[in-house]
Amino acid sequence: MKQTKLLPADLQHWAEQRIGPVVAVRDASHDWPRSRVWELRSERGIDWYVKVSPGKKFFTRETRAYRHVVPALGHRRAPHLVDSRAGELAMLLSVVPGAPASELGPTDGEWRAVHRQAGALCARLHEAGPLDRADLAEAQASLEAAADGAEKYLARAGARLTADEQQVIRDHAARLRRVGPVPVGYVHGDNQPRNWLWSTTGLALVDFERTRPAARVQDLVILAVGEWLDHPDREQAFLQAYGRALSTAERHALRCLTALDAANCLAWGPDNDDAEVTARGRRTLDRLMRENRP
Structure with missing residues (x-):
């Protein structure tokens, strides 16, 4: 309780x-x-x-x-x-009006409207002014920093992951280092429906404690392993309002980042009795294991 x-x-x-x-x-x-x-x-x-x-x-x-x-x-x-x-x-x-979209149970059409507005707001956030020299350096190093986190997550997850699963995480971390340049900007850092407040006046974003300069695609990881996996129409609505499709490099980075997110979830979730986060990590890793088999 x-x-x-x-x-x-x-x-x-x-x-x-x-x-x-x-x-x-x-x-x-x-x-x-x-x-x-x-x-x-x-x-x-x-x-x-x-x-x-x-x-x-x-x-x-x-x-x-x-x-x-x-x-x-x-x-x-x-x-x-x-x-x-x-x-x-x-x-x-x-206080801004609204309740977390994740708690409202919208219809499919309403969910697409939520994602359209989220895409538009994320575009504004990602393009919120030019980055100064220090922020630009941090943003350009963000994928490398994410890859560096893999071993920390694996150590914390320990025996929750098999040797084969650990190797898949390491492989994706290595691939992330080779992605090359991707668009950077300011990211929300915890971009998901629980931080989107929906009301009759539209959508608002909350909880900016993880906002930082980074590769913009990092703001799409939680959506990619949750909402969008089961509802590609929501991804389409988001990206249409976002204003552009993801580049090949961003798509490649996103896949690698979902593997690292899975490792993080399987380290953090059980340690904090968070069944939802744990399930997110296990679902992603199981999918990656299936896709990596010959």
């Missing part, structure tokens, strides 16, 4: 200095220990969020994203950062 997390009194006082008296607080954290998010109702009847990041890197990424990247999405297409406190890794955020 999820335990209710209490908003620290000093953070509530800090928030009230910006939004006025708070009349209600609701724990809105995800069901894992490091998630700490609260919804606040102000005296004026307006809702806000206080989020405490799980670490300094996530806090730095997210606050930077809200200041320099997220505005490219447009009005009410993402929360805005009202204030932050680096010492507590805390952020005060506005």
Whole structure:
């Protein structure tokens, strides 16, 4: 059972200095220990969020994203950062309308509409201004960095993977290093329907703690091993709104990245009792094993 997390009194006082008296607080954290998010109702009847990041890197990424990247999405297409406190890794955020698309059970037609809007928003995010020298270097090295993570995932997964499965992961990591240049930009980093809020006013993106400069195709991995695998019409809708088809190099990179995602899922999922993530990794790896057999 999820335990209710209490908003620290000093953070509530800090928030009230910006939004006025708070009349209600609701724990809105995800069901894992490091998630700490609260919804606040102000005296004026307006809702806000206080989020405490799980670490300094996530806090730095997210606050930077809200200041320099997220505005490219447009009005009410993402929360805005009202204030932050680096010492507590805390952020005060506005609330955008909607509920996670993953929880709404849309019809097939509605799902295509969701993916069309997601494709358009991702295009805006990926093209949110030119990268400076440091960001460009990080983005261009992102596929190499992803390949470097393979051994870490394999070590953590241990005996959950057979020797043949481990070799398939290593083979895809090696191929990823040979992909060559692909388009880069700012990626959301956790781009999937649970972070897409759907309402009558359209789609909004939330949760930017993993936003960073990277190969743009890295934002499509979770979709490729989930939504799109079973519903190619949603992939088509997304890419039509995204504005272009993936290049051959991006398609090749995406396949390699799905293998690394599987290893990561099979390392992280069981360790954190996350059945959904574990199942995602196992399904992907089983498919790759079938496809790699003669």
